[in-house]
Amino acid sequence: MKSRILFLLSLYPWLIACNPEEYSPVVEDGYQINPPVYFGDYKERIPSDNPITKNGFELGRKLFYEKALSADNSISCGTCHQQKLAFTDGKAKSEGFEGRLGKVSAMSLSNLLWTENFTWSGKFDRLKDQSLDPIQNPIEMHLPLEQAVKKLEEKGYAADFQKAFGSYDINVERIGNALAQFQRALISSDSRYDQYLRGEIEPTQSELNGMNLFFTHPIPGQLRGANCGDCHLGPLTSGDIDGFQGFHNNGLDNDETMDDGLMAVTGKPQDKGRFKTPTLRNIAVTAPYMHDGRFETLEEVLDHYNSGIKKSETLDILIIEGSNEPINVHDEIRLHLTEKEKKDVIAFLHMLTDESFLNNPDFSNPH
Ligand code: HEC
Ligand code: HEC
Structure with missing residues (x-):
C-alpha cells in the first residue's frame, strides 16, 4: 500500500506538467487558441x-x-x-x-x-x-x-x-x-461580459439587471424575467446543442407569411418557421437583425419579443409560456417587460461587444 502511494506521489510532478490545461498547442505548430x-x-x-x-x-x-x-x-x-x-x-x-x-x-x-x-x-x-x-x-x-x-x-x-x-x-x-x-x-471571449465572468470588472446596475433578466424564465408574481437565455444559452448565447434542438420559431410571422426555416432541410411541417438560434455575441455591431434583417435596432428586437409576437402552429412553447403576467389563452402573447427592463436587457446585449475580437490584427485581411 505504502509503495503504491509513493509511486503515485512520484508521478505527481509529471501529472502537473502534463495537465492539458497548462500548455495547450493542439499540435506541434499549433495555432494557440485559449477559449475560456x-x-x-x-x-x-x-x-x-x-x-x-x-x-x-x-x-x-x-x-x-x-x-x-x-x-x-x-x-x-x-x-x-x-x-x-x-x-x-x-x-x-x-x-x-x-x-x-x-x-x-x-x-x-x-x-x-x-x-x-x-x-x-x-x-x-x-x-x-x-x-x-x-x-x-x-x-x-x-x-x-x-x-x-x-x-x-x-x-x-x-x-x-x-x-x-x-x-x-x-x-x-x-x-x-x-x-x-x-x-x-x-x-x-473578451467582452465586458467575459471580463465580468472572470471577475475583472464590476458591471453597471443596468447591465446587471439586464443580465439577470436575460437569463431568467419569468414566474408571474414571483420572478421577473426576459426569457432570452432559454434559447440563447449560457455564455455562448447561442442555441448550439445537439441536433436541431437549438432551432426555434421566435414568433416573427404567422403561418401564412413565415419562411420555411428548418423545414427546408428536414421536410417536416413541425419545423416550419424554426431557425437557428444565433449567437448574440457582438450583437450591437451586427444590425440589421433576424434571418431576413427585418429589425434595424435592438430596441425593435426587444419590442418584438415583448409585444410583437405573431401566433402560429409552430410558435415555440418557451415564447408562449414566457410572461411576467398570468397567461390567459385568449390573450396576445406578451412578455410584459417595463421600458426600464427593456433598456436593461439592451445594456446587457451591449456588454457582449468584444473590441479586441473586432480589432484583432490576426483576423484581418492579409493581402
Ligand atoms: C424561443 C427561443 C428564443 C427566445 C426565447 C429568444 N430568442 Fe432571440 N432568437 C431566436 C431565434 C430562433 C432567432 C433567429 C430567428 C430568425 O432570424 O428567424 C433569434 C434571433 C435573435 C436576435 C437577432 C440575431 C441576429 O443575428 O440577427 C436577437 C438580437 C435576439 N434574438 C435577442 C433575443 C433577446 C434579447 C431575447 C429575450 C428578450 C430573445 N432573443 C429570446 C430564439 C429565441
Ligand atoms: C454574398 C455574401 C456571402 C459570401 C461571399 C459568403 N458568405 Fe458566408 N454567409 C452569408 C449568408 C447570407 C449566410 C447565411 C446563409 C444561410 O442561412 O443560408 C452565411 C453563412 C455563413 C456561415 C454559417 C455561420 C453559422 O453560424 O451558421 C459560415 C461559416 C460562412 N457563411 C462562411 C463563409 C465563408 C468561409 C465564405 C467564403 C468561402 C463565405 N461565407 C462567403 C453570406 C456570404
Missing part, C-alpha cells in the same frame, strides 16, 4: 484530421480574403463577413455575384468551434462543407470548385498549401480544411 473554460470543452471538437496549425490558419486567412475565389474576382468571404461588423455585412440581404440578392442576412462568425449546425436553416453540419458552399453558390461567389483550384495554382498558392498540409497539392478538401481552421480560431 465556460465555453465547454474544445479539444475534442477540433476534427483530428484537421487540427488548427499556424500555417493552416494563415492559409485559411488568405483564402478567406481571396477575391480570386469568385467568378469575376470581385468578392471574397470577407466581403460579406467583415471583421469590424463581427463578420457580417450590415445588410438585411447579402449581395453576392453581380449584385445578386440572397434571401437571408449574412451571419456573424465567432465561436464556430461550438456550433453544431450551420446557416439559418441548418443546411450543413460540418464547417468545411459550409465553407465550400459559398464559393460555388451562384448568388454568392459563383465559381465551380475545379476552377477555384486552378485559379489558386495560377496565383502561386502551392507553397502555402505545402506549408499548411505537407505537399504542394491544391485540392478542394484542403481549401475547405484551411478555411475551417481559420474560422475555428475566430474566438470572441
Whole structure:
C-alpha cells in the first residue's frame, strides 16, 4: 500500500506538467487558441484530421480574403463577413455575384468551434462543407470548385498549401480544411461580459439587471424575467446543442407569411418557421437583425419579443409560456417587460461587444 502511494506521489510532478490545461498547442505548430473554460470543452471538437496549425490558419486567412475565389474576382468571404461588423455585412440581404440578392442576412462568425449546425436553416453540419458552399453558390461567389483550384495554382498558392498540409497539392478538401481552421480560431471571449465572468470588472446596475433578466424564465408574481437565455444559452448565447434542438420559431410571422426555416432541410411541417438560434455575441455591431434583417435596432428586437409576437402552429412553447403576467389563452402573447427592463436587457446585449475580437490584427485581411 505504502509503495503504491509513493509511486503515485512520484508521478505527481509529471501529472502537473502534463495537465492539458497548462500548455495547450493542439499540435506541434499549433495555432494557440485559449477559449475560456465556460465555453465547454474544445479539444475534442477540433476534427483530428484537421487540427488548427499556424500555417493552416494563415492559409485559411488568405483564402478567406481571396477575391480570386469568385467568378469575376470581385468578392471574397470577407466581403460579406467583415471583421469590424463581427463578420457580417450590415445588410438585411447579402449581395453576392453581380449584385445578386440572397434571401437571408449574412451571419456573424465567432465561436464556430461550438456550433453544431450551420446557416439559418441548418443546411450543413460540418464547417468545411459550409465553407465550400459559398464559393460555388451562384448568388454568392459563383465559381465551380475545379476552377477555384486552378485559379489558386495560377496565383502561386502551392507553397502555402505545402506549408499548411505537407505537399504542394491544391485540392478542394484542403481549401475547405484551411478555411475551417481559420474560422475555428475566430474566438470572441473578451467582452465586458467575459471580463465580468472572470471577475475583472464590476458591471453597471443596468447591465446587471439586464443580465439577470436575460437569463431568467419569468414566474408571474414571483420572478421577473426576459426569457432570452432559454434559447440563447449560457455564455455562448447561442442555441448550439445537439441536433436541431437549438432551432426555434421566435414568433416573427404567422403561418401564412413565415419562411420555411428548418423545414427546408428536414421536410417536416413541425419545423416550419424554426431557425437557428444565433449567437448574440457582438450583437450591437451586427444590425440589421433576424434571418431576413427585418429589425434595424435592438430596441425593435426587444419590442418584438415583448409585444410583437405573431401566433402560429409552430410558435415555440418557451415564447408562449414566457410572461411576467398570468397567461390567459385568449390573450396576445406578451412578455410584459417595463421600458426600464427593456433598456436593461439592451445594456446587457451591449456588454457582449468584444473590441479586441473586432480589432484583432490576426483576423484581418492579409493581402
Ligand atoms: C454574398 C455574401 C456571402 C459570401 C461571399 C459568403 N458568405 Fe458566408 N454567409 C452569408 C449568408 C447570407 C449566410 C447565411 C446563409 C444561410 O442561412 O443560408 C452565411 C453563412 C455563413 C456561415 C454559417 C455561420 C453559422 O453560424 O451558421 C459560415 C461559416 C460562412 N457563411 C462562411 C463563409 C465563408 C468561409 C465564405 C467564403 C468561402 C463565405 N461565407 C462567403 C453570406 C456570404
Ligand atoms: C424561443 C427561443 C428564443 C427566445 C426565447 C429568444 N430568442 Fe432571440 N432568437 C431566436 C431565434 C430562433 C432567432 C433567429 C430567428 C430568425 O432570424 O428567424 C433569434 C434571433 C435573435 C436576435 C437577432 C440575431 C441576429 O443575428 O440577427 C436577437 C438580437 C435576439 N434574438 C435577442 C433575443 C433577446 C434579447 C431575447 C429575450 C428578450 C430573445 N432573443 C429570446 C430564439 C429565441
